[in-house]
Amino acid sequence: FAAPTADVNSVGEVCNSSQNGEPTTLDFSTLINSGDRNGTWTDVDGSGATGAFPTLDFENITPGNYTFRYTTGSASAPCTEASYDVVLTVRDCSCPSVLTTGAGPICNDAMVDLTDLTLTTENGSWSILSEPNGSTAMINGNSFDANGSPSGAYELEFRLTTAVAGCPEFSTQTIMIDAAPNAGDVISNLEICEGLDTIISLLDLIENYDAGSWSDISLNPIATGFDASSGILSSSGIAVGNYNFSHIVLGMGACADASTEVEIIINESPTADAGMDVEIDCENTAVNLGGSSTGGLGVSYNWSGDVDNPNARTTMTSQPGTYVITVRNTATGCSDSDEVEVTVSNDFPLLDPSHTDVSCPDLADGIIEVGNISGGQSPYVFSLNGSAFTDQTTYTDLPAGIYILKVEDAVGCVDSISIEVFESAPINADLSASRTLIQVGESTTLTASTTAMIDSILWFPANEFDNCFDCLTQMVSPETQTTYSIRVVDENGCDAIASVTINLEEIIEDGVFIPSAFSPNNDGINDIFLPFAGSKIAKINYFYVYDRWGEPVHKVTDMEPNDQSAGWDGTFKGRVLNTAVFAWAAEVEYTDGTSRVFEGDVSLFR
Numbered sequence: 001f002a003a004p005t006a007d008v009n010s011v012g013e014v015c016n017s018s019q020n021g022e023p024t025t026l027d028f029s030t031l032i033n034s035g036d037r038n039g040t041w042t043d044v045d046g047s048g049a050t051g052a053f054p055t056l057d058f059e060n061i062t063p064g065n066y067t068f069r070y071t072t073g074s075a076s077a078p079c080t081e082a083s084y085d086v087v088l089t090v091r092d093c094s095c096p097s098v099l100t101t102g103a104g105p106i107c108n109d110a111m112v113d114l115t116d117l118t119l120t121t122e123n124g125s126w127s128i129l130s131e132p133n134g135s136t137a138m139i140n141g142n143s144f145d146a147n148g149s150p151s152g153a154y155e156l157e158f159r160l161t162t163a164v165a166g167c168p169e170f171s172t173q174t175i176m177i178d179a180a181p182n183a184g185d186v187i188s189n190l191e192i193c194e195g196l197d198t199i200i201s202l203l204d205l206i207e208n209y210d211a212g213s214w215s216d217i218s219l220n221p222i223a224t225g226f227d228a229s230s231g232i233l234s235s236s237g238i239a240v241g242n243y244n245f246s247h248i249v250l251g252m253g254a255c256a257d258a259s260t261e262v263e264i265i266i267n268e269s270p271t272a273d274a275g276m277d278v279e280i281d282c283e284n285t286a287v288n289l290g291g292s293s294t295g296g297l298g299v300s301y302n303w304s305g306d307v308d309n310p311n312a313r314t315t316m317t318s319q320p321g322t323y324v325i326t327v328r329n330t331a332t333g334c335s336d337s338d339e340v341e342v343t344v345s346n347d348f349p350l351l352d353p354s355h356t357d358v359s360c361p362d363l364a365d366g367i368i369e370v371g372n373i374s375g376g377q378s379p380y381v382f383s384l385n386g387s388a389f390t391d392q393t394t395y396t397d398l399p400a401g402i403y404i405l406k407v408e409d410a411v412g413c414v415d416s417i418s419i420e421v422f423e424s425a426p427i428n429a430d431l432s433a434s435r436t437l438i439q440v441g442e443s444t445t446l447t448a449s450t451t452a453m454i455d456s457i458l459w460f461p462a463n464e465f466d467n468c469f470d471c472l473t474q475m476v477s478p479e480t481q482t483t484y485s486i487r488v489v490d491e492n493g494c495d496a497i498a499s500v501t502i503n504l505e506e507i508i509e510d511g512v513f514i515p516s517a518f519s520p521n522n523d524g525i526n527d528i529f530l531p532f533a534g535s536k537i538a539k540i541n542y543f544y545v546y547d548r549w550g551e552p553v554h555k556v557t558d559m560e561p562n563d564q565s566a567g568w569d570g571t572f573k574g575r576v577l578n579t580a581v582f583a584w585a586a587e588v589e590y591t592d593g594t595s596r597v598f599e600g601d602v603s604l605f606r
Helices: none
Strands: 006-008 011-015 025-027 032-035 040-043 050-052 055-057 064-071 083-091 111-113 124-130 138-140 143-145 152-160 170-178 183-186 190-193 199-201 206-209 213-216 232-234 241-249 258-267 278-280 287-289 299-303 315-317 321-329 335-344 350-356 366-374 381-384 394-398 401-408 414-421 429-433 444-450 454-460 473-476 482-490 495-508 512-515 537-546 552-559 580-590 595-604
Touching: 006 083, 011 025, 124 138, 183 241, 183 258, 206 241, 206 258, 278 287, 287 335, 350 401, 350 414, 366 401, 366 414, 394 401, 429 482, 444 482, 444 495, 473 482, 512 580, 512 595
Parallel strands: 011 083, 190 258, 278 335, 429 495
Antiparallel strands: 006 032, 025 055, 040 064, 050 055, 064 083, 111 143, 124 152, 138 143, 152 170, 183 206, 199 232, 213 241, 241 258, 287 315, 299 321, 321 335, 350 366, 366 394, 381 401, 401 414, 429 444, 444 473, 454 482, 482 495, 495 512, 537 552, 537 580, 580 595
16 A cells, blocks of 8 residues: 655744734645645644634734644555644734835836735735826736836836725835837748748748848758848758748847747658559459658558558558558658559459348348459359358348458459448437426426437336327326336337336425435435425434334434435445335424424335
8 A cells, every 4th residue: 555645835824813904714724735635633732723623713822833733544554644744823913014126127028927026925906006108018917017018117006905004005116118129929930841842931930020130040051042131032942951040120228139030941752652553363362552662760651442551661452443652751741642553354253242231239130232243254152251152142130240251253263342231329218207206196297308210109107108109208197106118119110218217205294394215326316315394494403214123324413404415325334225115213493492203214216
């Protein structure tokens, strides 16, 4: 077993007075960053704080440092629990501080983190008091954002969230902003394949830029085809390699020059060779495809059509057609394609079968028919999935699957083809009720739904319905607990079954009712058994559930009315109990101080 661990802050701070608006309570669970959160806390120094962990109140506690200890709670033998000490500083809170500091000058392409200017630990907010005309500066959270705003002086104010009488409420700082040059933002670098004749405008690779100049800063600069004043570049004749260009805009005031770099990559293109056209005949039932395509690491191959290995430099096929190989450099995306034609000799038999898919799931009614045979010499014989060759041309009662059909002509030439017989998708059916827990005499609406093209719907128990073939809803009023079912049949004769159980609840006078049954199956309906109380009920003094031997399986005292968390979920000591009848007892206390004991039975259904 692994020893339990936790990431716990080693220090903390809290006020001993709420006079300045700061809280005097601390939720110790916020000191646990990760790891085991199921442990316990201990007040090692006996600070005198009130409340119960994880939240303590330090109102009027003597200022100073106090040690608290967190001990994990998930160790399994032979591992032991781990402990972590936290030193908590209790502050004497008097007048709140409004202390701040200044910043700048800065360029208007940056933001100021206002937490760096806020020296006080008090809660407060920043606002802009004055700014140049046309300013777009704003305060967003803890950031002063002057990006793109005019240069000049910006006066900012920090004001406490909660003022204290007789104490300062705010402080101000002035930040000088200079206009920054903008060399632009890179939209994307550009990669092209060698041999392409492309006119490239470097300005198309950047946006939001001021006027500037371009410079070829490549290790091996381009000799011709580059205009530095306009940033126009022709890729024709440029050798494979990486080329870098810088867009430079001069800065003013406190702002430095700005530059943005873009990169043009000329990638090498591979060569594709599909080989010479070839013919399939009876002696050469499979032929080789491929030639001298570019090889090596980082090169991928993709053949179209029915080939043995579609991702090999060379491959084989036994089927006629046009085959295309695409050779791609996987790192750059540069590619080349070539094609080869595969034909079949007239003396070779060719299959053209048809098939019928399985009509319903788990049935075996698929059909494969040989169909027309072209080429070769009759008579023909056939084999399915390796069976002996016969003159059988129709194969029936087939389950879903992949089948290999072969034909052999009079001189022994063989053709084969793969056929997949599919199984139809299963149909789905669902039966729901507007209410699954009702009182005797009440009704509930049953609603059927399905993904099938419906041929008929049968409702059960049959004696309660007219079994109409298109009814999707029924109204029922059972006198006892009843399970209703539907059988949906689609136009192919496939079916699906669904059901729902309607339970009856027991009504007890004086504003209390207790269900006679529940089904803790985590479907969100009747999962918890408990007394349901009206407005006259102050509390439930006790609520006990017993098994048939009189042993308690659930005991709760001082229960709040209708508290789902105090109800019984059908388990005992973490073990799920099976369907059975259980006895229960509950003492209810009314708002007028009187009380009454109720007893009865409840059925647990799984």
